[in-house]
Amino acid sequence: MRLLYHGKERILEPHDHGILNHSVQLLAYQADGESSRPLPNWILMKVDEMDEITLLSQTFAGGRPTASGNHIKWDQLFIRVKPPDHRSSARRKKKLTAMSIG
Secondary structure (H helix, E strand, O other): OEEEEOOEEEEEEEEEEEEEOOEEEEEEEEEEEOOOOOOOEEEEEEHHHEEEEEOOOOOOOOOOOOOOOOOOOOOEEEEEOOOOOHHHHHHHHHHHHHHHHO
16 A cells, blocks of 8 residues: 655555554555655554555565564554465465466
8 A cells, every 4th residue: 555654655565453552553564665764664653644545456465474573462453464374375376387287
């Protein structure tokens, strides 16, 4: 997705959406765009401070692991992107390979 946050264009993979410290927030992996920190990097954003939200045609494999292996302790978690299912991905590749050989 693409959005403006604090006046900067951000290209993001949304991961968690919920309430933290009485504020609706989004945890995302910022893959591109503008930032005061090196990219790619994680960003936690207050939803009411986001502008011009656009869904992009690009997709991503699924939830990314965090450096610590821990998740935010949300007051209320609405949704979390699941990690990629490597088994189903491997089955799809195997099926595609079999189809191209046969």
